[in-house]
Structures are given as C-alpha cells and as structure tokens.
Amino acid sequence: MFDLTDRVALVTGAGQGVGAGIAAALAEQGATVIVNDVVPERAVETVRSLTDAGRTAITASFDVTDLDAVVAGVRAAEAEVGPVDVLVNNAGNGGAAGMPVGSFRDLDPASWDGPIRVNLYGVMHCAKAVVDGMCERGRGRVITISSGAGTAGVSIGVSPYSAGKGGGIAFTRTLALEVARFGVTANTLAIGLMELPDPTITESLARSIPMRRTGTPADIAAACVWLASDEAGWVTGQTIEINGGSVTT
Ligand SMILES: NC(=O)c1ccc[n+]([C@@H]2O[C@H](COP(=O)([O-])OP(=O)(O)OC[C@H]3O[C@@H](n4cnc5c(N)ncnc54)[C@H](O)[C@@H]3O)[C@@H](O)[C@H]2O)c1
Numbered sequence: 001m002f003d004l005t006d007r008v009a010l011v012t013g014a015g016q017g018v019g020a021g022i023a024a025a026l027a028e029q030g031a032t033v034i035v036n037d038v039v040p041e042r043a044v045e046t047v048r049s050l051t052d053a054g055r056t057a058i059t060a061s062f063d064v065t066d067l068d069a070v071v072a073g074v075r076a077a078e079a080e081v082g083p084v085d086v087l088v089n090n091a092g093n094g095g096a097a098g099m100p101v102g103s104f105r106d107l108d109p110a111s112w113d114g115p116i117r118v119n120l121y122g123v124m125h126c127a128k129a130v131v132d133g134m135c136e137r138g139r140g141r142v143i144t145i146s147s148g149a150g151t152a153g154v155s156i157g158v159s160p161y162s163a164g165k166g167g168g169i170a171f172t173r174t175l176a177l178e179v180a181r182f183g184v185t186a187n188t189l190a191i192g193l194m195e196l197p198d199p200t201i202t203e204s205l206a207r208s209i210p211m212r213r214t215g216t217p218a219d220i221a222a223a224c225v226w227l228a229s230d231e232a233g234w235v236t237g238q239t240i241e242i243n244g245g246s247v248t249t
Pocket of ligand 1 (some may be wrong): 012013014015016017018019036037038039042062063064065089090091092093102119122145146147148191193194195
C-alpha cells in the first residue's frame with residue numbers, strides 16, 4: 001500500500017521543517033521529489049539528505065508568490081524528471097516581511113498582503129502550474145498544508161495569516177470539485193502546533209494540546225503519503241485536522 005514509485009512530487013517550502021519531512025516520506029515511498037524553497041541553500045540541503053539516503057530528488061528554487069517564477073521553475077523541473085503527479089503546497093508563513101502580529105484593530109492594512117500572498121496566492125500559483133497537466137493525464141493529487149488558524153481560528157494576533165490559510169482551504173476545496181471528474185483530488189491538512197527549536201517553548205505549548213505533545217513533520221508526512229497514494233483516490237475536497245486533538249470547528 002501507499003506505493004509512490006513512478007510518481008513525481010513537488011513539495012514547496014521543503015528546505016526545512018514540515019516540508020522537509022514531507023519530502024523525505026514521499027521519497028521513501030518511491031516518489032521522485034522536486035524540492036522547492038525560496039532559499040536555495042535549504043533546498044540543496046534537503047536534496048542532499050534525500051540522495052544520501054538513496055532517494056531521487058532535485059531542487060527547484062522559486063518564490064511561490066511569483067506566478068511567472070513558479071511556472072518557469074515547475075517547467076524546468078518537469079523537463080528533468082517528468083510531469084508533477086503530486087503537489088504539496090507547504091510553503092507558508094507570515095510573508096516576506098515576517099508575520100504581522102497584533103489585534104486586527106491595531107494592524108496596519110499594509111501588513112495584510114504578505115501572509116495572504118504566500119498562504120493563498122502561493123497555493124493558487126502552484127496549482128495553476130500543475131493542474132492542467134494532471135487533468136490531461138487523468139491523475140493527480142493536490143495537498144495543501146493549512147492550519148487551525150484557517151479553520152477554528154486562533155487568538156494570537158495573526159488575523160491576516162488566518163485569512164491566507166482559510167483562503168487556501170476554500171480554494172483547495174473548490175478546486176477539488178472542478179477537477180474531480182479528471183481523476184485529480186485536492187485536500188487540505190489543517191495542522192496544529194509543531195515542535196519548535198526551543199524545547200522549553202515546545203513543552204509549554206504542549207500543555208495546551210490534549211495529547212500533551214506538539215506535532216512533528218513525520219505526523220504530517222504520513223497523512224501526505226496517504227493522500228498522495230492511489231489508496232486515497234476517493235478522498236477529495238476534505239480538510240483534515242491533524243493537531244493532537246486540539247479544539248477545532
Ligand atoms: N510550525 C507550526 O506550528 C505550524 C502550524 C500550523 C501550520 N503550519 C504551516 O505548515 C507549513 C510549514 O511550516 P513550518 O513550520 O515547517 O515552516 P518553516 O518556516 O520552518 O519552513 C517553511 C519553508 O518554506 C520556505 N518558504 C517560505 N516562503 C516561501 C516562498 N514564498 N516560496 C517558497 N518557499 C518559501 C522557507 O524558506 C522555509 O524553508 C506552513 O504552511 C505553515 O504555515 C505550521
């Protein structure tokens with residue numbers, strides 16, 4: 001089960017963290033992985049660790065917020081390893097200028113664009129670059145990594161990020177309906193708090209989670225492997241919460 005041999009997977013923002021874990025798991029199941037990151041050295045490092053482990057992977061360093069760069073980067077990678085069968089929209093954060101944090105009432109409207117561009121337009125740009133090919137070939141998988149910030153909401157002063165993450169969910173769901181008849185699925189993983197480099201902060205975050213631990217890239221990667229596989233062929237338009245039992249919608 002969950003064999004991804006002969007599949008090509010593009011994972012955005014895979015130079016570290018959750019994306020690197022997803023890239024490793026897909027490669028372990030046999031996929032050839034296109035490792036994207038806006039920071040080229042990070043993509044190179046992920047590819048190095050995958051190829052050292054005997055997997056097949058190449059880099060594709062582009063900024064998901066730039067549609068022209070996305071299309072050019074995807075086409076160049078496809079010329080090398082073949083068409084993308086699996087897109088994992090993982091790149092996401094507060095945007096190029098960093099996460100704007102504050103109550104919505106206080107935030108400068110100029111700060112909204114960054115998180116919405118990367119978390120919503122980034123997803124749409126990458127989908128635009130690959131879904132026509134998926135539909136023409138009669139198979140494909142789009143998996144968007146979102147957040148509880150986009151489903152239940154979070155009261156930590158990140159409303160523009162929530163808007164981007166929620167937009168990514170809504171877009172992916174509607175895309176799923178449009179491409180279902182072509183054998184292409186589109187689903188979202190709304191993930192909870194991940195471990196942080198500082199163990200003290202991780203420990204304190206874990207206390208708010210029913211399972212009493214933060215998530216790991218492997219927790220998210222396992223769900224990506226399943227959604228990418230033939231076995232998940234009848235799963236589409238879903239938003240699956242992976243968060244250790246935290247309160248959701
Ligand atoms: N860490 C968490 O607790 C958490 C919780 C919920 C959701 N998420 C979501 O999970 C995903 C991964 O999170 P993470 O913690 O691993 O992030 P991270 O910041 O550790 O890594 C993200 C990677 O994406 C790259 N990236 C950023 N902007 C990019 C762009 N415009 N184009 C291409 N690459 C870009 C970065 O260089 C980085 O290597 C994100 O979408 C994030 O919003 C994370």
